[in-house]
Amino acid sequence: xxxxxxxxxxxxxxxxxxxxxxxxxxxxxTAKYLKYGFSAVSSGTMSLTxxxxxxxxxxxxxxxxxxxxFEMAILQFIINLRYALMGFSLNQKLPENMTLFQRSxxxxxxxxxxxxxxxxxxxxxxxSYLLGLEWLPIFGWTFGTVTGFLAGEILPKTITTAxxxxxxxxxxxxVMPVAREEKSVRxxxxxxxxxxxxxxxxxxxxVINSGFAVVICTVISSALGAYFFPVKEEENEV
Amino acid sequence: MRYNIYxxxxxxxxxxxxxxxxxxxxxxxxxKNQYILSFLHYVPYTCLGAMILPAIFYSTSSVISAFCGFLxxxxxxxxxxxxxxxxxxxxxxxxxxxxVLKFAF
Numbered sequence: 039x040x041x042x043x044x045x046x047x048x049x050x051x052x053x054x055x056x057x058x059x060x061x062x063x064x065x066x067x068t069a070k071y072l073k074y075g076f077s078a079v080s081s082g083t084m085s086l087t088x089x090x091x092x093x094x095x096x097x098x099x100x101x102x103x104x105x106x107x108f109e110m111a112i113l114q115f116i117i118n119l120r121y122a123l124m125g126f127s128l129n130q131k132l133p134e135n136m137t138l139f140q141r142s143x144x145x146x147x148x149x150x151x152x153x154x155x156x157x158x159x160x161x162x163x164x165x166s167y168l169l170g171l172e173w174l175p176i177f178g179w180t181f182g183t184v185t186g187f188l189a190g191e192i193l194p195k196t197i198t199t200a201x202x203x204x205x206x207x208x209x210x211x212x213v214m215p216v217a218r219e220e221k222s223v224r225x226x227x228x229x230x231x232x233x234x235x236x237x238x239x240x241x242x243x244x245v246i247n248s249g250f251a252v253v254i255c256t257v258i259s260s261a262l263g264a265y266f267f268p269v270k271e272e273e274n275e276v
Numbered sequence: 277m278r279y280n281i282y283x284x285x286x287x288x289x290x291x292x293x294x295x296x297x298x299x300x301x302x303x304x305x306x307x308k309n310q311y312i313l314s315f316l317h318y319v320p321y322t323c324l325g326a327m328i329l330p331a332i333f334y335s336t337s338s339v340i341s342a343f344c345g346f347l348x349x350x351x352x353x354x355x356x357x358x359x360x361x362x363x364x365x366x367x368x369x370x371x372x373x374x375x376v377l378k379f380a381f
Contacts, residue, residue: 056360063363075281083282087289092320096327097288104278107287114291120320121292125299138301145297150320151359199337200371203345206332207366209324210346214353216321223321230322231329238330255326256319263322264314 039166046170053151054178061085061179063204065186066193067098074101078187085183089149089176093117095205096252109250116253124153131156131163140165147172150212226263230255341373 064085068076076098088094093114100110125148132141144165152172156163190198217224233255237243246254336342348369352362 056358059360060363063367074278080281080285084285084288087285088292090292092324092327093288093292097284099331101281101284105284107279107283110284110287111291114288115295116319117323118292118295119316121296122299123316125296126303129300132300141300142297145300146293148296148300196371196374199341199374200345200367202335203332203342203349203370204363204367206328206335207345207349207363208359209328210349210366211353211357211359211362213321213324213328214350215356218354218356223318226318227321227325230325234326235330252323252326256323259322259326260315260318263318264311267314268310269314269317270310 039164042162042164042166043170046167046172047174049155050152050171050174053155054174056151057175057178058182058185060091060205060208061182062186062189063201064091064094065183065188066190066198066201067095067205068183069187069190071098071102076187078184081187082180082184086176086180089147089179090114090118090121091150091205092209095209099252100250105250113250113253116256120150121148124148124150128153128156128163133162133164136165144168144172147176149175151175222263222267222269226259226267229262230259233258336370337374338377341370341377344373345370 065078065081068081068084084094084097088097096113096117097110100113105113125145128148132144136144147168152175156168156171186201193201213227217227234251237246237251237254243251332346333339333342336345345366349362349366352365357365
């Protein structure tokens with residue numbers, strides 16, 4: 039039990055450090071929007087309760103844009119739908135005797151990177167191992183957010199401006215390798231980006247707030263992708 | 277109408293948790309429908325794509341510096357550099373570009 043936990047902890051160390059760095063820039067980003075209710079505590083709470091880079095990032099845009107609650111729910115649903123896919127995949131590897139309570143706990147920290155590590159190893163996915171794997175990155179994500187929020191006020195403006203792009207850099211690092219390998223992903227992403235630019239630059243579409251624009255682009259391009267380039271089941275490794 | 281930030285956070289957390297928890301607890305069955313599987317396969321990338329562009333160009337104090345950061349990130353990402361490496365070098369590129377711009381004009 040204890041050995042599994044420590045093994046998970048060790049595997050999670052690089053993720054936790056990476057999360058700290060990225061959420062640091064998320065903290066800086068939210069510090070720009072004090073009048074929308076962002077504070078060290080609320081930003082930290084958002085990170086602790088959500089643990090999603092893309093979802094939180096989009097949420098800032100949505101909150102600043104004055105999104106409705108239903109709109110926010112749909113936005114999070116669409117952006118985080120991939121976690122359901124990962125969940126289905128992870129589920130195949132969990133021991134049969136894992137209790138409902140243990141499954142409910144593990145589900146909380148199933149992020150892209152934790153999922154990747156969990157699924158790649160040949161270790162038995164025990165409850166202790168997964169617990170050890172999850173808690174430190176969640177802590178790093180939250181702590182980085184709070185630190186970034188507070189440090190954002192102290193650091194010189196040139197530094198915080200430069201860090202503003204860090205989160206986008208991280209998102210690009212997730213998309214590019216897959217876009218390079220899979221032509222179908224390359225094309226669907228391109229369609230999505232073109233749509234996104236059209237919605238942004240054509241004055242007629244200015245009424246659509248940026249959060250919902252992301253949902254529209256995602257759904258249309260993914261639907262086209264699924265129609266023109268259906269993925270065979272065995273290729274669908276997430 | 278604008279809501280208290282904690283209301284937004286509650287909605288976000290609830291939706292996100294349900295998405296993560298349901299496949300592990302309630303829907304224990306594998307998805308078979310190929311169209312839905314394919315759709316889900318593309319979602320993360322198309323979503324990220326729409327989030328990155330064109331917003332990234334307005335994430336710094338000038339479109340020019342942001343474009344430099346974007347270019348560096350795309351190149352490093354293409355060569356499969358890690359999450360942190362790409363994020364750090366994109367920031368460095370923006371920092372250098374803004375410093376140059378400041379002295380050039």
